[in-house]
Amino acid sequence: MIKMNDITRDGNPVLRKRAEKLTFPLDPKYLKVADEMMEYLKNSQDPKIAQKYHLRAGVGLAAPQIGLSIQMASVLVPGPDDEIIFEETLVNPVIVSQSVQVAALDEGEGCLSVDKEVPGYVPRYDRITIRYQNVEGEEKTIKLRDYPAIVCQHEIDHLKGTLFYDHINKKDPFSIDDNAILIG
Numbered sequence: 242m243i244k245m246n247d248i249t250r251d252g253n254p255v256l257r258k259r260a261e262k263l264t265f266p267l268d269p270k271y272l273k274v275a276d277e278m279m280e281y282l283k284n285s286q287d288p289k290i291a292q293k294y295h296l297r298a299g300v301g302l303a304a305p306q307i308g309l310s311i312q313m314a315s316v317l318v319p320g321p322d323d324e325i326i327f328e329e330t331l332v333n334p335v336i337v338s339q340s341v342q343v344a345a346l347d348e349g350e351g352c353l354s355v356d357k358e359v360p361g362y363v364p365r366y367d368r369i370t371i372r373y374q375n376v377e378g379e380e381k382t383i384k385l386r387d388y389p390a391i392v393c394q395h396e397i398d399h400l401k402g403t404l405f406y407d408h409i410n411k412k413d414p415f416s417i418d419d420n421a422i423l424i425g
């Protein structure tokens with residue numbers, strides 16, 4: 242199982258590389274990686290398992306964060322009553338369209354690969370359309386908004402070597418577009 246010491250930390254060059262596109266059928270070793278990344282998210286969201294193995298509760302994990310520079314990211318987004326509202330492993334994801342409307346988490350962002358707090362708004366798109374392939378190679382096109390959209394943008398950034406704080410305004414971290422939506 243993936244544990245915290247398997248997660249690459251800021252400073253590791255793999256987090257700043259553009260990840261390689263995957264071809265299908267997926268190499269079985271990458272199918273295993275997809276399972277392991279989703280298993281990490283599930284374990285980390287289970288208080289007992291997370292406590293036992295000291296896992297940070299994660300909603301998304303991209304392959305470069307376990308040292309693999311491939312275009313694969315798993316997302317597991319719980320809803321208000323802890324039901325799962327979005328669960329998917331995105332292969333070769335591309336944001337094909339996005340809202341003009343900007344959104345940001347009102348508490349800013351963190352990252353499983355960034356141990357320090359970096360305060361500030363991370364401006365993202367409120368609504369996006371993503372085209373990706375699932376691990377079976379099926380082409381999917383999905384529309385997301387608000388928190389699930391923020392999570393997917395954060396993970397897709399990892400596949401481009403971008404970290405959340407790259408988007409924070411250096412001069413005034415909490416400055417953002419007047420009509421930005423702040424997601425609580």
Ligand SMILES: CC(C)(C)[C@H](NC(=O)Nc1cc(F)cc(F)c1)C(=O)N(CC(=O)NO)CC1CCCC1
Nearest residue numbers: 286297298299300301302350351352353391392395
């Ligand atoms: C970095 C961390 C603070 C652990 C962040 N979790 C989070 O924001 N809250 C959270 C976690 C849960 F499991 C369940 C829940 F409802 C809320 C996170 O997983 N990520 C994923 C990451 O680092 N991917 O590379 C960072 C988030 C910041 C904005 C979107 C993803």
Ligand SMILES: [Zn+2]
Nearest residue numbers: 351352353354
């Ligand atoms: Zn991250």
